[in-house]
Amino acid sequence: MSRPTTIKDIARILKISVSTVSRALRDAYDVNEETRNRVLAAAAEINYKPNYNATALAKRSTHNIGVILPFITNYYFSTVITGIQEVAYSKGFNIILHVTNDSPERELSIVDNLSLSSFDGLLVSTCSQSDSCEHFARVIREDIPVVFFDRVPNQIRTSKVMQDDFNGAFEAVEHLVSNGYRRVAHIAGPRGLLFTEKRYEGYLAALTKHNLPVVEDYTIYSGFSQESGQADTIQLMDLPEPPDAIFAVNDRKAIGAMLTLKARGIRIGKEVGVIGFTDDPMASIISPSLSTIAEPAFEIGRKSCELLLGHIRKKSFIPEEKILPGKLIVRESTNKG
Amino acid sequence: MSRPTTIKDIARILKISVSTVSRALRDAYDVNEETRNRVLAAAAEINYKPNYNATALAKRSTHNIGVILPFITNYYFSTVITGIQEVAYSKGFNIILHVTNDSPERELSIVDNLSLSSFDGLLVSTCSQSDSCEHFARVIREDIPVVFFDRVPNQIRTSKVMQDDFNGAFEAVEHLVSNGYRRVAHIAGPRGLLFTEKRYEGYLAALTKHNLPVVEDYTIYSGFSQESGQADTIQLMDLPEPPDAIFAVNDRKAIGAMLTLKARGIRIGKEVGVIGFTDDPMASIISPSLSTIAEPAFEIGRKSCELLLGHIRKKSFIPEEKILPGKLIVRESTNKG
DNA sequence: AATATTATCGGTAACGTTCTCGCTGATTTT
DNA sequence: AAAATCAGCGAGAACGTTACCGATAATATT
Numbered sequence: 001m002s003r004p005t006t007i008k009d010i011a012r013i014l015k016i017s018v019s020t021v022s023r024a025l026r027d028a029y030d031v032n033e034e035t036r037n038r039v040l041a042a043a044a045e046i047n048y049k050p051n052y053n054a055t056a057l058a059k060r061s062t063h064n065i066g067v068i069l070p071f072i073t074n075y076y077f078s079t080v081i082t083g084i085q086e087v088a089y090s091k092g093f094n095i096i097l098h099v100t101n102d103s104p105e106r107e108l109s110i111v112d113n114l115s116l117s118s119f120d121g122l123l124v125s126t127c128s129q130s131d132s133c134e135h136f137a138r139v140i141r142e143d144i145p146v147v148f149f150d151r152v153p154n155q156i157r158t159s160k161v162m163q164d165d166f167n168g169a170f171e172a173v174e175h176l177v178s179n180g181y182r183r184v185a186h187i188a189g190p191r192g193l194l195f196t197e198k199r200y201e202g203y204l205a206a207l208t209k210h211n212l213p214v215v216e217d218y219t220i221y222s223g224f225s226q227e228s229g230q231a232d233t234i235q236l237m238d239l240p241e242p243p244d245a246i247f248a249v250n251d252r253k254a255i256g257a258m259l260t261l262k263a264r265g266i267r268i269g270k271e272v273g274v275i276g277f278t279d280d281p282m283a284s285i286i287s288p289s290l291s292t293i294a295e296p297a298f299e300i301g302r303k304s305c306e307l308l309l310g311h312i313r314k315k316s317f318i319p320e321e322k323i324l325p326g327k328l329i330v331r332e333s334t335n336k337g
Numbered sequence: 338m339s340r341p342t343t344i345k346d347i348a349r350i351l352k353i354s355v356s357t358v359s360r361a362l363r364d365a366y367d368v369n370e371e372t373r374n375r376v377l378a379a380a381a382e383i384n385y386k387p388n389y390n391a392t393a394l395a396k397r398s399t400h401n402i403g404v405i406l407p408f409i410t411n412y413y414f415s416t417v418i419t420g421i422q423e424v425a426y427s428k429g430f431n432i433i434l435h436v437t438n439d440s441p442e443r444e445l446s447i448v449d450n451l452s453l454s455s456f457d458g459l460l461v462s463t464c465s466q467s468d469s470c471e472h473f474a475r476v477i478r479e480d481i482p483v484v485f486f487d488r489v490p491n492q493i494r495t496s497k498v499m500q501d502d503f504n505g506a507f508e509a510v511e512h513l514v515s516n517g518y519r520r521v522a523h524i525a526g527p528r529g530l531l532f533t534e535k536r537y538e539g540y541l542a543a544l545t546k547h548n549l550p551v552v553e554d555y556t557i558y559s560g561f562s563q564e565s566g567q568a569d570t571i572q573l574m575d576l577p578e579p580p581d582a583i584f585a586v587n588d589r590k591a592i593g594a595m596l597t598l599k600a601r602g603i604r605i606g607k608e609v610g611v612i613g614f615t616d617d618p619m620a621s622i623i624s625p626s627l628s629t630i631a632e633p634a635f636e637i638g639r640k641s642c643e644l645l646l647g648h649i650r651k652k653s654f655i656p657e658e659k660i661l662p663g664k665l666i667v668r669e670s671t672n673k674g
Numbered sequence: 675a676a677t678a679t680t681a682t683c684g685g686t687a688a689c690g691t692t693c694t695c696g697c698t699g700a701t702t703t704t
Numbered sequence: 705a706a707a708a709t710c711a712g713c714g715a716g717a718a719c720g721t722t723a724c725c726g727a728t729a730a731t732a733t734t
Contacts (some may be wrong), residue, residue: 004453006690016713022692032712044397051454053393054690057719062390064433073415082410085436089447094455096401097434099422110426115342117388117720118431161517200530285592285623343720354684359722391720394689454690499686678733688723696715703708 005046013042013083025050054155055125056117065308066093067108070102070127070151074252076279076297077125080149083301084123089310102127116142121308125151128190128224131194145311149304159311161304161322165195168293168326169202172247172275175291175328177210180336181245183244185218187232187257196221199249199277218243229256237264244272245334251276251283254290258333274333277326278332288332294323342383350379362387365477393454401431402645403456405447407439407464407488411589412617414462417486418666420638421460428646432458441463448472453479458645462488465527465561482648486641491531498641498659502532505630505663506539509584509612512628512665514547517673518582518610520539522555524569524594526586533558536586536614555580566593574601581609588613588620591627595670611670614663625669633661 007025011018016035023031024039042048056062060282065088072078081097088095096119100107104127112135121137124146133153140146140158147159168251176184189196202217206216222228229248233256236243248254254276261268268274268288276283279294303322311317344362350357353372360368361376379385393399402425409415418434425432433456437444441464449472459476460482470490477483477495485498493655513521523540528534537556544551554576559565566585570593573580586662591613598605605611605625613620616631648654 004690008690018691019693019715020713022690023713026692030712035712049452049454051394051690052452053390053399053454054719055692057388057394057721058690058692060719067434071419072409073419075410078410078415081434082408082436085434089435095434097404097418097422097432098426099419107511115386115389117386117390179663282619282622287617287624314607341720345720355721356685356723357683359720360683367682372682388720391689392722394691395720395722397689409705676734678731680729680731682725682728682730684725684727686724686726689721691719693718694716696713698713699711701708704706 004051005048006051007048009046010039010042010048010197013046014038027071051085061120061312062118063092064096064119065097065312066098066114066122066124068098068100068107068124069123070100070125072099073095075251075282076150076252076278076295079297080125080301080304081297083303084305085301086298087302087305087309093309102129103148104130108135111139116144120144120312122146123304123308125149126153127151128193128228129251130192140317143317145317147304147308147311149300149334150195151320152194152316157319159307159317159319161307162195163295163300164323164325165198166202166205168245168277168295169199170206171326171328172277172291172293173203173204173206173326175208175330176245176247176273176275177206177212177333179273179334181334182212183215183218183241183243184212184245185236185243186220186247187236187249187253188219188221188228189224196249203247215243224250224252226252226256226259229253230260231256233257233260237261237266242272246274247273248274248276249291250277251280251290254292254333255282255286258286258288258290268333269335270337273336279329284331288335291331291334292329293326294329295326299324339540340574341388342385343388343423344385346383346454347385350383351375356411363574396664398457398649399430399455399663401433401456402458402460402642402649403451404460405435405437405444406462407437409434409436412619413487413587413615413632414540416634417462417638420635420640421633421642422638424639424642424646437464438503439466441467445472448476453481455633457481459483460486460645462486463490464488465530467529477654480654482645482654484641484645484648486637487529487532494657495655496656497645498637498644498661499532500632500637501538501660501662502535503539503542505614506536507543507630508539508663508665509614509628509630510540510543511547512667513582513584513610513612513671514543514549516610516671518671519549520552520555520578520580521549521582521584522580522611523557523584524566524573524586524590525556525558526561528558533586540584561587561589563589563593563596566590567597568593570594570597574598575601579609583609583611585611585613588615588617588627588629591629591670592619592623595623595625595627601643605670607674608673610673616666620666621668625672628671629666629667630663631666636661 010021024036098110133156149161152160220232276292279292283290347358361373427539435447470493486498557569612631616629620627
């Protein structure tokens with residue numbers, strides 16, 4: 001209805017200039033304490049709200065950060081966002097959310113159509129099949145800071161935040177071994193993703209440390225879904241010598257594994273141990289409950305955002321890497337009895 | 338590095354005026370087909386990206402919609418957001434995400450601090466304890482359209498999108514009754530929320546239709562969490578005459594109920610039936626699997642966003658209400674025999 | 675042939691804010 | 705008492721875009 005009040009209204013009411021009002025509202029520099037109070041009072045009086053677009057235009061800085069990720073409908077990503085939101089909110093930044101549905105074309109179109117004027121920095125977790133990172137490189141070349149988390153590309157030199165995938169996997173597999181399992185299989189994520197490789201390496205390292213043979217058929221790369229967990233497990237258990245334990249790249253796949261094991265009448269834990277990665281709330285709901293490596297999702301969100309805001313504030317974009325530790329959660333699915 | 342290219346650059350290169358360039362880029366009105374093509378070519382050439390802030394300032398319309406909700410770390414809300422995102426993306430709108438953590442103070446501060454210049458419309462699901470809706474009324478008074486979904490206030494006349502809570506609850510309870518359960522209890526949500534009431538009314542209606550007595554102690558209002566589901570169920574089962582079925586306001590509480598029933602050695606389904614609301618993926622993971630009313634979360638997101646964009650487009654804000662049907666999903670937890 | 679119409683374009687003022695100067699008048703310095 | 709300093713303020717341009725209106729030339733109308 002009534003157009004929003006502006007800085008000019010305040011100036012007119014107080015019979016001072018807009019420059020003074022602007023300074024009073026922000027810097028409080030070069031402005032008398034008394035006039036400043038009068039400005040503040042007048043602003044409150046007429047319910048003044050700053051126009052962020054005008055500010056952004058004049059200062060060449062929006063107060064937005066873009067967040068690009070494949071999904072939000074799972075525990076991990078939604079928790080990361082909550083962490084991001086937490087620090088963004090406290091620093092007065094808005095989050096512009098973009099979901100790619102794990103489609104590289106969509107990711108590309110989002111990044112390219114996104115006006116560079118609409119955010120000060122980018123927080124991204126890539127698609128699983130990102131053939132190229134050129135689009136992100138372009139953004140960085142425009143001097144807009146980008147911080148990657150979880151699904152980080154390795155071709156590009158930039159700030160990254162991730163859980164300790166190698167050690168998490170190592171711990172998971174070592175836990176299996178120390179509980180008496182000997183033929184440990186790994187149902188992995190899609191190839192090409194850095195953390196898929198890291199977790200695989202951790203798996204390998206634990207096997208070799210404990211002098212266990214590395215059976216090639218015991219590692220299957222596929223998707224992240226529960227369904228692919230089921231399919232992988234069928235393949236695994238149909239082997240001449242099936243494994244007696246399964247380390248899944250995430251809890252969804254672990255749950256898929258448990259489902260096929262159950263369907264085949266195989267006692268989980270006693271006959272075949274299962275361990276996941278994430279600590280999705282489902283892990284404690286399913287029975288038997290699922291052992292897993294808890295990821296610090298919330299912390300990853302916080303750290304990523306803090307890192308990004310740091311880059312934005314000091315205008316310098318020196319890449320940093322942060323690796324946050326996970327935590328082994330022992331439950332029933334790795335209890336041999 | 339190099340400052341972003343602007344409309345002026347194009348004008349200078351082509352030796353035409355900025356007005357013509359602006360028209361060529363947008364309207365294609367009052368501009369020759371050929372010059373328009375030259376402008377488009379030049380824009381692509383120098384990698385021109387429009388500055389949204391300048392546009393927003395000149396047109397008094399950002400291309401952003403604000404989304405305010407209590408949580409995102411659950412299946413329902415994250416799926417709604419995905420639905421919102423889907424239509425927003427297709428129409429070129431950005432989503433600014435705000436999470437209140439179900440805190441009324443935070444909700445208030447978000448709405449009040451949000452510059453009205455930073456979004457064209459608002460999509461909100463309120464806190465459970467919103468004592469007032471004044472802050473939203475203020476936004477509406479500024480002629481910014483607001484659409485509520487799921488958790489909608491009843492004191493305020495505005496557009497609303499929700500699942501059919503009454504009929505969903507009715508169907509759930511009728512399903513219990515027709516499966517032979519007679520003493521049906523209801524562990525409800527917090528008082529004051531519209532859908533808590535609707536689901537309670539549906540529960541009542543089903544009982545009275547089937548001539549079952551309404552026992553006051555059989556309805557407990559409390560939180561939404563799994564823990565409150567556990568607590569409520571303890572209270573229920575300690576009654577002199579405990580219920581033989583529980584209708585929970587959502588799946589999390591239903592799962593809580595199942596946990597305490599299991600802990601007490603009560604056979605779910607056979608002795609006590611349990612049904613939830615939402616169809617969280619957990620419902621099919623837990624064992625016995627949980628019967629529930631599936632909510633059309635994705636559709637609710639889509640519809641809310643379409644409604645809002647409609648309001649924004651036609652500048653008229655005539656409140657509309659949409660009620661989307663749920664669907665009964667029968668699983669093991671309501672199988673008596 | 676004079677006039678009216680049309681298509682295409684340019685000039686200029688907004689939009690709300692910040693920023694860089696420069697100007698006053700008062701205070702301090704010498 | 706003259707000069708230097710300084711606090712506080714204002715004028716005006718800029719940020720990139722759109723909107724309104726007028727100008728021009730070409731075409732159509734009578």
